[in-house]
Amino acid sequence: MKKKILVVEDEKTLRLLYEEELSKEGYDITAVTDAEAALAKLAQNGYDLIVTDIRMPGKNGIELITQIMGLRKDIPIIINSAYQSYKEDFMTWAADAYVVKSSSLDELKSKIKQLLGE
Amino acid sequence: MSELRKDLISGRWVIIATERSKRPDDFRPSGQAPAAPEAAGFCPFCEGNETKTPPEVYALRAAGTTPDSPGWTVRVVPNKFPALNPGPPPPRASRGIFQSMEGRGVHEVVIENPDHALELGDLPVPHIRDVLRVFQHRIKAIERELHYQYVQIFKNKGKEAGASLSHPHSQIVATPIVPKRVKEEIYGADRLYRTFKECGFCRILREEETAGTRIIARNGGFTAFAPYASRFPFEMTLMPKRHSAFFTDVHEDELLPLAEILKDVLTRLKRTVNDPPFNMVLHQAPNPTLSAKDWPELHLKSHWHLEIIPILTKVAGFEWGTGFYINPVPPETGAQFLRQA
DSSP, X not given: OOOEEEEEOSOHHHHHHHHHHHHHTTOEEEEESSHHHHHHHHHHOOOSEEEEOSSXXXXXXXXXXXXXXXXXXXXXEEEEESOSGGGGSGGXXXXXXXXXXXXXXXXXXXXXXXXXXX | OOEEEEOTTTOOEEEEOGGGOOOGGXXXXXXXXXXXXXXXXXXXXXXXXXXXXXXXXXXXXXXTOOTTSSOEEEEEEEOSSOSSBOSSOOOEEEETTEEEEOOBOEEEEEEOOSOTTOOGGGSOHHHHHHHHHHHHHHHHHHHHTSOOSEEEEEEEESGGGTOSOOSOEEEEEEESSOOHHHHHHHHHHHHHHHHHSSOHHHHHHHHHHHHXXXXXXXXXXXXXXXOXXXXXXXXXXXXXXXXXXXXXXXXXXXXXXXXXXXXHHHHHHHHHTTSOOEXXXXXXXXXXXXXXXXSTTHHHHOOOEEEEEEOOSOOOHHHHHHSOEEESSOHHHHHHHHHHO
């Protein structure tokens, strides 16, 4: 059975890229544009892993993962931000990994595999 | 009339702006409310959330409890997303005239207690002593086992002081080189040693004790005072009376009086200036094993101390451009308010 990954990313092109690239890796991808949509999806479905951006319209990614912690703490979360600087915010520790966005998705794919125990 | 004052150790001049001297009530720290994510109720440093931190490197915990589980009173964990990569100190590299080295270092977080709302100054004295004991333990381990040149311990309390999380914590950063500011303090200490024929810090402490006007609190082993050339309103220095260059040299029986006076000054600060954000920084000599060759008599000249800087004013263009600071509260006035608190 395919592992289910929820991707939270406000940039359309990146959302499409993640859907395409991670689907090729054999995952079932749901991609949403913001934190509210992510929380709605989480209320309806079970996911094996979440990948979230930080800078997004509405709630930011740190607020999102903090709210997820209030619901359940066992879903692995990867922060995927273009900015290194959020690493200084200890609230990011609620996530399991922090991958800085780059043109290659190798590090992200590798972290996903690691956190899913593959 | 403003006054220019020189800090003897650093050689830095400060403008004490007496004509616009402020009272404690004039400082209203803003933004002390917890950030939105914490309001949602999750904190990675709280007891019960140990799985959200990297495995602890050290903890004081109840007998029978296992690492990375509840039951601890002070807990030290590596930074989950460190700016410097862990590992042994790297060698220096050269590219022509330029020098560099791999970004390796130690970055640990000391979670001072399991209770999210209990600040360092609110803890019982024996618990503060335990936090200080943990600092000593980690400095020894990092210096002797990992051979880093300098171990910096600091605390950022409040958002304006740089804290991203209000759960009380301190940080330990060890660097493979002696930082510039530490070197400047060493050079200043060396200069004063040659001038006074004794430790400059001991001499300053004696002068402060004699003058008395800038003393904030004291006990048998330690004195807290407002430095003569304080850069910031209500700035405090906490210094041991017994000459000692290294924080790890504080004896076991001195830790309790140190914890007592630390709690005392933090409580005074909280009462006087409306619980301000602050930075607390440990100043001490670099790793004694590694620095003995470069600075053979450093143990005689350097004198560890704690610096507590309330964040009540902003460092802006003039300060960055000139290195001058303008302090609107004369240290004598600040010390008086703190003494009376």
